[in-house]
Each structure stands twice: as C-alpha cells, then as structure tokens.
Amino acid sequence: MALTRRALLGAGALSLLPVAAPAVLGRARARVVVVGGGAGGASVARALAADGAGALAVTVVEPRPAYTACFRSNLYLGGLVPFDSLVHAYDGLARAGVAVVPQAAGAIDRDRREVVLADGGRLAYDRLVLSPGIALDYDCVPGWSQAAxxxxxxxxxxxxxxxxxxxxxxxxxxxxxxxxxxxxxxxxxxxxxxxxxxxxxxxxxxxxxxxxxxxxxxxxxxxxxxxxxxxxxxxxxxxxxxxxxxxxxxxxxxxxxxxxxxxxxxxxxxxxxxxxxxxAQSAGAIARAAGLADRSGWCPIDGGSMVSRMDPNVFILGDAAIAGDMPKSAFAANSQAHVAARAVRAGLTDRPAPEARYANICWSLIAADDAVKVGGVYVPANGRITEVERFISQTGEAADVRRAGVVEGERWSTGLAAEIFG
Known part of the structure; x- marks a missing residue:
C-alpha cells in the first residue's frame, strides 16, 4: 500500500477528545485509548471501532505519520518488494471512526487513568491498551551504541x-x-x-x-x-x-x-x-516507565484477556507482552488484539466475551520461491497462553509446497493490511 496523506485531527478536536463523546443509551461513550499504531495497536483499535456497538470512543496515540512494517522488510532488503509496500497510512482507521492523535505518549498516569501526551495534554481513559512494541538495549554489545x-x-x-x-x-x-x-x-x-x-x-x-x-x-x-x-x-x-x-x-x-x-x-x-x-530487546519504554513490566523487562498479562497483571484497567499486547508460548510476531499481535478487544468491550458494555483462543503463523523465505512456516493454536491455561496445536514445514518438501507457502505469506500480509488499514 503506497503512503498517502494521513488523516489528522484538528487542534480543537484533540482538546475535546476526553470529554466530547456523544451519548449512547443516555450515557457518554466509554473511552478506550490505544497507545501504539503498529500491528497490535491498529488491530485492536479497528476491532473495537467495528464491534463496539457504538458504545466506545476509540483513540489511537501514535506519533508516526504512517506505520512501516518490520514484517516482510527482509523482502525489501532482498529486492523482492518495493519499500512503499511496507508503508501503511492511518486514513483507514480514521474512516472507521477511530480518532488518531499524532503525538507521542509521554507517560501513563495510572492513578488518574490518563495518557500524558508529549505536549503536556492529557487523554482520559476507561480502558487503556498498550502496544508499544520493543525497546532496544544499546548497551548489550560492547562498542556499539545508539549513535553507532x-x-x-x-x-x-x-x-x-x-x-x-x-x-x-x-x-x-x-x-x-x-x-x-x-x-x-x-x-x-x-x-x-x-x-x-x-x-x-x-x-x-x-x-x-x-x-x-x-x-x-x-x-x-x-x-x-x-x-x-x-x-x-x-x-x-x-x-x-x-x-x-x-x-x-x-x-x-x-x-x-x-x-x-x-x-x-x-x-x-x-x-x-x-x-x-x-x-537484546525489552518492552517499549512507556510500558516499563509505567511499572507494567517485571524484572525481565517484558509485561506480564493474563492469558485469557491480555489484561495487565499490574493494572486491571490496562491491556498489553504484541511484542511487549509476555505471551506464554506465542512468539513475538505481527500475526500473534493481531490475534491477541482481537482477544483484547472482546475483553475490553465486555468490561465496558453488557456484551459477554467468548473464551479466548489465539493463533499464529510465521512464514520465512529462504528464497523468492521457497517459504517455510511454523505456527500453532493457543488457549489460556493457568493464567498463561499455552500452545495446544503446532505445525512446521518439513525438510525435503517438494518445490510446489514451498512455492505455495510464498503465496500464503503474501496473501496473509495483504489481508492483514486491508483488515487494519484499508
């Protein structure tokens, strides 16, 4: 998808976001703020806007003018796809009814249930969804640094x-x-x-x-x-x-x-x-600064809902979460986003959430016509996400099987982009 102009909120609209939600059934809409516009954050925002039955006001806080995917970036490196195919604007989220705030989130005030923006403004929330991605450890390789x-x-x-x-x-x-x-x-x-x-x-x-x-x-x-x-x-x-x-x-x-x-x-x-x-990596800095990570540097969550174990009003998904047996992938983040969206909706409306179930597939290209994959199905067990089914490509597979894997991966990527950003 080519980069297009981002749909931005005007300054006046931004100042009203915490208080200007229209009434539904005689009360103001519940406020859900999503920090991070990547595969996890954009997925949960789109799902909440689509399935919130008009009861939720959804806001995404994201400073970047567009999302540039890391998944499939190796294909760009290998000369197989153009750079623009990795870039997705947020216009589709705005058209779906999601308010997109083009700022960084500076901090989380958990006591007041507010996201503090880079300019000092504040967004109040009833539920917060964090999908801040990763932070890089610039001190883990002797001689290397952020400047390097x-x-x-x-x-x-x-x-x-x-x-x-x-x-x-x-x-x-x-x-x-x-x-x-x-x-x-x-x-x-x-x-x-x-x-x-x-x-x-x-x-x-x-x-x-x-x-x-x-x-x-x-x-x-x-x-x-x-x-x-x-x-x-x-x-x-x-x-x-x-x-x-x-x-x-x-x-x-x-x-x-x-x-x-x-x-x-x-x-x-x-x-x-x-x-x-x-x-080496850890959860995004804002999650760690808010006290939502443990000693590992990653964020513990309940496997049945993706709710933080540190705060019942905060949900954490994607790379930042300790997601049990699930890997840190865009497919996993999208799957977790749908579980989190249903749990958020259930907590703020009278619609129940179905039992959580997750899936993941990771396709990897060995060559332009040779893709291998690994995947699984996961359910919550004893508070964590546990793998119950697993599949993986086999050595010695036929060339047509591997070519089919390339097509599968392309279709998944195109479909995910359409689901979230289209």
Whole structure:
C-alpha cells in the first residue's frame, strides 16, 4: 500500500477528545485509548471501532505519520518488494471512526487513568491498551551504541533503519564480508535474522556477488526453523552463510564501528563491509516507565484477556507482552488484539466475551520461491497462553509446497493490511 496523506485531527478536536463523546443509551461513550499504531495497536483499535456497538470512543496515540512494517522488510532488503509496500497510512482507521492523535505518549498516569501526551495534554481513559512494541538495549554489545546504529544498523524497527541497511547492503562488493549479530531470546520475530541472511545471500548471487560471505554470530545454541534454514543454505547458498553458535564463536566480545571490526572469542572479523547488530530487546519504554513490566523487562498479562497483571484497567499486547508460548510476531499481535478487544468491550458494555483462543503463523523465505512456516493454536491455561496445536514445514518438501507457502505469506500480509488499514 503506497503512503498517502494521513488523516489528522484538528487542534480543537484533540482538546475535546476526553470529554466530547456523544451519548449512547443516555450515557457518554466509554473511552478506550490505544497507545501504539503498529500491528497490535491498529488491530485492536479497528476491532473495537467495528464491534463496539457504538458504545466506545476509540483513540489511537501514535506519533508516526504512517506505520512501516518490520514484517516482510527482509523482502525489501532482498529486492523482492518495493519499500512503499511496507508503508501503511492511518486514513483507514480514521474512516472507521477511530480518532488518531499524532503525538507521542509521554507517560501513563495510572492513578488518574490518563495518557500524558508529549505536549503536556492529557487523554482520559476507561480502558487503556498498550502496544508499544520493543525497546532496544544499546548497551548489550560492547562498542556499539545508539549513535553507532547509523554505522552498524539494526533495522529492527521499521523506517529509516530499514532503508539504511538496504543502502549498506547494496554497497557490499563481491567477495565482501557481512556479519549479522543475532539477539538473545526473547526478541521480535524469532526467524527473522535467519530469513534476512537467506535473502541477502539470494540477492548477492543474483547481482554477481556470489563470493561474498555472511557470518551470523549468535548467542543462542539453536534458533527457530534451524533445520529448515540450514537445509536451504546448503542447497542454495553453499559456502555463503556460516552460523556461529556460542560453542563455535566463543561469544561476541566487542565491535568497533569506526573500523567495521567484530571480535569474538574465536576470530576477529576486521573491516567487515557490513555489520548488522540486532541487540537484546525489552518492552517499549512507556510500558516499563509505567511499572507494567517485571524484572525481565517484558509485561506480564493474563492469558485469557491480555489484561495487565499490574493494572486491571490496562491491556498489553504484541511484542511487549509476555505471551506464554506465542512468539513475538505481527500475526500473534493481531490475534491477541482481537482477544483484547472482546475483553475490553465486555468490561465496558453488557456484551459477554467468548473464551479466548489465539493463533499464529510465521512464514520465512529462504528464497523468492521457497517459504517455510511454523505456527500453532493457543488457549489460556493457568493464567498463561499455552500452545495446544503446532505445525512446521518439513525438510525435503517438494518445490510446489514451498512455492505455495510464498503465496500464503503474501496473501496473509495483504489481508492483514486491508483488515487494519484499508
């Protein structure tokens, strides 16, 4: 979907949002404020507006003029889709009756049930839904920093970083060296670093740079879909991708952005042509500042509703939540959003919420015509989200099965964008 002009609220309308909701059945509409306009936040706002029976006034607080998806951004990096296909404006939310406030949320005043905006204004809420995404730990890699992300990009948030990594990748010469530093668990989209390496290798081959090498320095001793990826790398990119587990690399020791050097206990990669540092992560800063995260840095929730265990008036979903057996993915965030929307609606109206049930599928491309997937069905059990069904692609699958997976992933992405932003 191409970037279009965002539907913005006028200043006068913004000042009235907390108090100007029309009456339904003789009373003011209940106020739901959603912080974050990504896959989770936009999904819950759209669901509440569509299924609130006119009883809810829904407001999204989001400073960005459009949402730039991280999911499928590896396809842009690999030259398979244009950048504009990742960008989705908020006009569709506005047309659906959602008020979109183009500001950052500066803080959450839980005692007063208000969101404090960047300009000092306040939005009162009856229920708050937080989908703040992730925060990056800039101190987890010795030698790397927030300033260094302009030299050694992470591209783990959509937008400028995605474009920067693509520019640096396009400049890698034949015979060049790329180092991907993978993050520790848990992190956004577990298969993504390995899909990134796959699509980098494909583009390198397609552009006459097949002698380049990609080293993945990993703090984990295994990773999502490992057998599938390694089978694909051996068949399609022999000698191009080398995964360095902790017992092989002996741990990451430091990086030097000035020289492009990566030091492990096993080897020093001097003057690498591209270093992609994907750091450790935690829940978005606003959730942690509001006291909604535990010692892990992520936000505990009740698996039956996505309500925060720290505050019954706050729901947390998407990457920021401790979602039990569910991975941190856009599919999962959308599934959680529908559960949360029904729970919010039930708490503010007389409509009951059905029993929670979640789903997730993650498609990963090993090549343009080769997609593998993993997914599951989840239900609440003992307060957490528990997997009850699981499926995963198998090694040695036929080429037509893998091509069908590519189509499935494309249809899901198109359908999700239409559901939320269309």
């Amino acid at each position: 992300e302009e030299i050694m990009p992470h591209a783990w948030t959509g937008g400028a970083q995605t474009r920067l990594l693509r520019r640096k990748f396009d400049a890698v010469p034949d015979g060049g060296v790329i180092v991907i530093i993978a993050p520790p668990n848990p992190y956004r989209c577990p298969p993504a670093p390995y899909e990134r390496a796959s699509l980098m290798a494909q583009r390198l081959k397609a552009t006459g740079r097949g002698r380049a090498k990609i080293f993945i320095i990993d703090p984990k001793d295994k990773f999502s879909k490992q057998g599938l990826f390694q089978e694909g790398w051996e068949a399609r990119y022999p000698g191009m991708i080398e995964w360095m587990a902790p017992d092989i690399a002996d741990g990451l020791k430091s990086v030097d952005p000035k020289t492009g050097t990566v030091v492990t206990g096993f080897e020093t990669y001097a003057h690498a042509d591209l270093v992609n540092v994907i750091p």
